[in-house]
Amino acid sequence: MLPPVNLRPSFNITRSSHVRLTVADLAESRNFYVNVLGLVVSDEDERTCYLRGLAEACHHSLVLELDEEGPGRSRRIGFRVFLDEDLDLAYAWFRERGLPAEWVDEPYQGRTLHVSDPIGTPLELCAHMETRPRLHIDFASYKGAHAQRLDHYQTFAPDTYELCAFYGELGFRNSEYLEHGDKLLGAFMYRKGTCLDLAIIENSGPALHHFAYTVSESHDIFTACDWAGIQG
Template identity: 30%
Template sequence: MGKPEIAKLGHVAIVTSDLEKSLWFFREVIGLEETDEVDGVHYLRAWGDFQHHTLSLEQGESGYLKHIGWRTKNKEDVQQFKQLLEEEGVDVTYLPKGATPGIGEAIRFKLPSLHTFELYYDVERPPVAEHRRSVLKNQTYKSWAKGVSPRRFDHVNIHTSTEVDQTYDFLLEKLGFKLREYLVNEEGNTIAGWMSVTPLVHDVAVLSKPNLPTPARLHHISYWSDDTQDILRAADILKENGIQFIGPGKHGISQAMYLYVMDPGSGCRVELFTGGYLIFEPDWEPVKWTMEERSLGNTYWGDSVQDKELNNITIEAK
């Protein structure tokens, strides 16, 4: 029997200090579709997402990240990961089917960075009401129904003040991620890594930040749109709604177009994302960036990420 594998990024669970503002932002401005509401938790997805949800929102005293969910390649992988992680001394919590609406049996555990991951395989695909359903049989909802209207959930970016090498090793050796691009400091230590289990340049980015207010933080979640014009249209929509943003611009790392905006309820940053490149080479060599090249890696052209105060804002991960 081979090693268990993760197939893709699934969802994030966010707590917000102002649920009304967050729902307005994600449903009306970003344009996500709400699939369900259970016990005060709202479940949303983009028009091209297929599983039950890619984002959950619930009210709390402050904004923070509860966990990041990943779907495995096979049902058996969930229990195999549980066994392998427990053998390595990792504290794993088992969740029965339905503990998270729309998701089957799952496990949760903390990375060395102290971020919580959830792994599962079984998912529900809620039926879509006729007036919201796309005529395309291979698409969930009508595109462009409201707001920015991104196609799908893309990636997450997390920061940690812990020994970041331990997290890189954990993702590579225990969970099967591949390092695609990375940034080293003057001493040659990796301080940022873009990693994936898919052909994307990154499903998750992990950055070392020694002076964080808490050890585990979320920098942003990302939704992907089809092309550059979608990002320019998003800028118009955000401006019309009086929302501050960073961008548009283009990253050197990943080569993708970006625009960053903050959820006014939770403080969660959202990256609206398009372009980039895919990796199909089985012998891909991770691309190394140095501190001298960092500015180019962050911003190939356009509105600079590094120069903006908003870039330093993160929310806690518990």
């Protein structure tokens, strides 16, 4: 049995938005995401690279941040909220439940809120982001797999049912699920008009398993594999 879904949540999350990663080698990571996956650089400096898919107008869906001291890791997974006032409602909602919530300044975004879910997954909420031209018909810009837009995240959690219930309270619905007997092992949840924004799989967590971009054609996936072989 799946936990209930709140169809009128206290604040309105609309979709998966962006992910922040730390990387040990910014140049090599940039090379992979640009030449293998085909993402576009929106802005960059010596320590940070902001990337987006070809069909994305928002400034970034992936942020690479240099950290020479340790292995790459996920810093935050981001969700977009509908209105700026939803951020204030979210701040109050998390604080009332004893969960972390703090305001931060992030380049190229409007007001930004850092929160965490009950198992400690670091989340980032924003309502606005600077825009850049979409490049989905600028075929001269195409490289690698021609990644179009960020689609979803998959995370690990020690108890899938409990975390599914938490995100259900935030209005996330289930498109599919995995169970064994009466135990929920996997929940595939969405807010935007596709089947998935967040997948939760039972395992040691919190941890980010992967984030995924859509491509236009199935052969683009094979192109990414070919490019990865060349780069390797």
